[in-house]
Amino acid sequence: DSGVTQTPKHxxxxxxxxxxxxxxxxxxxxxxxxxxxxxxxxxxxxxxxYNGEERAKGNILERFSxxxxxDLHSELNLSSLELGDSALxxxxxxxxxxxxxxxxxxxxxxxSVL
Amino acid sequence: xxxxTQPEKLLSVFKGAPVELKCNYSYSGSPELFWYVxxxxxxxxxxxxxxSRESIKGFTADLNKGETxxxxxxxxxxxxxxxxxxxxxxxxxxxxxxxxxxxxITLSVRP
Numbered sequence: 001d002s003g004v005t006q007t008p009k010h011x012x013x014x015x016x017x018x019x020x021x022x023x024x025x026x027x028x029x030x031x032x033x034x035x036x037x038x039x040x041x042x043x044x045x046x047x048x049x050y051n052g053e054e055r056a057k058g059n060i061l062e063r064f065s066x067x068x069x070x071d072l073h074s075e076l077n078l079s080s081l082e083l084g085d086s087a088l089x090x091x092x093x094x095x096x097x098x099x100x101x102x103x104x105x106x107x108x109x110x111x112s113v114l
Numbered sequence: 115x116x117x118x119t120q121p122e123k124l125l126s127v128f129k130g131a132p133v134e135l136k137c138n139y140s141y142s143g144s145p146e147l148f149w150y151v152x153x154x155x156x157x158x159x160x161x162x163x164x165x166s167r168e169s170i171k172g173f174t175a176d177l178n179k180g181e182t183x184x185x186x187x188x189x190x191x192x193x194x195x196x197x198x199x200x201x202x203x204x205x206x207x208x209x210x211x212x213x214x215x216x217x218x219i220t221l222s223v224r225p
Contacts, residue, residue, distance in 0.1 A: 002157050033213065042217030043158075043200060048210070056212040090158065099146040099165035101204065103213065105158040 003027065004093050006106035014114055018079040021109045025072055025093030031055075032074040033103065034066055037088040049074055078111070086113045116141040116205040120216035127191050128224050135186040135219050137175075137201030146204040147184040149175055150215070153197045161186075161199070171195070191223045 003026035013019055025032050034046040036059075045058030049068035060066075063081075068074040078085060088110050092103040117140040127133055139145055149161040162170045164177040164184060175186045184201060201216040 002159070035215070043215035045212050045214055048212050055210040056207065058212060058214075092158075099163060099204070101211075101213075102160045102163075103150070103158075107157055 002104040002106065004091060004104050004106035006089075006091055006109050008109060009107065010110045010112075012112045012114065013081060015081055015083060017081050017113075018077065019081065019111065021076040021078070021089050021091075021111075023074045023076070023091035023093075023106060025074070025091075026095075026104055029093035029095055029104070030072065031094040032068055032072070033092045033094070034060075034074070034076050035090045035092070037090060037108070038086075043090070046076070081113045083113050086111055116203055116214050118201050118203045118214050118216035120201055120219050122219050123217070124220045124222065126222040126224065129193055130190050133186075133188045133191045133195070133221065133223075135199050135201075135221065137184045137186065137216060139182050139184060139201075139203045141182075141203055141205055143206060145177065145179070145182075145184075147175075147177055148202040148204070148213070149173070149184075149186050150200045150202055151197050152200070152218075158200070191221075193223045193225055196221055196223045 005024040007022045030051040032049045036044045046060040048056040066076045088108045090108045092105045094103045119138045147164040151161045152158045173188045200218045
């Protein structure tokens with residue numbers, strides 16, 4: 001157990017809907033990363049938050065947004081869902097900086113858009 | 115822009131055979147590279163970092179800046195090494211950083 005908690009584990013919804021994925025980092029970790037994993041694209045970096053502030057953005061669609069709250073948990077909001085958004089969404093928190101940084105991953109949320 | 119390329123999707127070897135999982139990167143800055151591993155039904159976890167220059171579970175990886183590579187090697191594969199392996203590159207824009215992963219390679223070690 002990495003100490004990173006993601007809920008829900010599975011989510012089934014329909015096209016056009018909106019969902020919220022939640023991530024609780026390890027105690028004391030200030031960084032939260034979000035990744036999308038699909039068979040053809042592998043692990044795609046979406047966004048990075050550090051202590052409530054957005055630090056870096058990757059291939060995140062405008063329909064997607066995220067935030068990190070004062071208690072350091074993070075939420076990833078996906079709206080106007082399309083079939084292609086079906087994927088495994090991971091979050092990770094980290095300790096250390098620079099080349100010493102180590103990410104701890106959650107078990108992911110499997111999103112199925114029907 | 116930074117990029118991580120893992121050219122193979124699958125590597126299948128027999129137990130005891132040497133293993134080399136290839137990783138090439140593209141980045142204009144000073145690279146910071148990592149290997150992450152995901153065993154069956156387990157979470158993705160850090161295997162090793164280039165900065166540490168250590169051997170983890172018999173695996174080593176050397177950063178070759180001339181060839182822009184960070185291949186993962188193990189002289190004698192074990193069945194328990196079967197997993198998905200991801201190479202990752204940390205890049206910076208000012209003080210901000212992100213970790214970019216390759217598409218991963220499945221290592222299958224047969225008895």
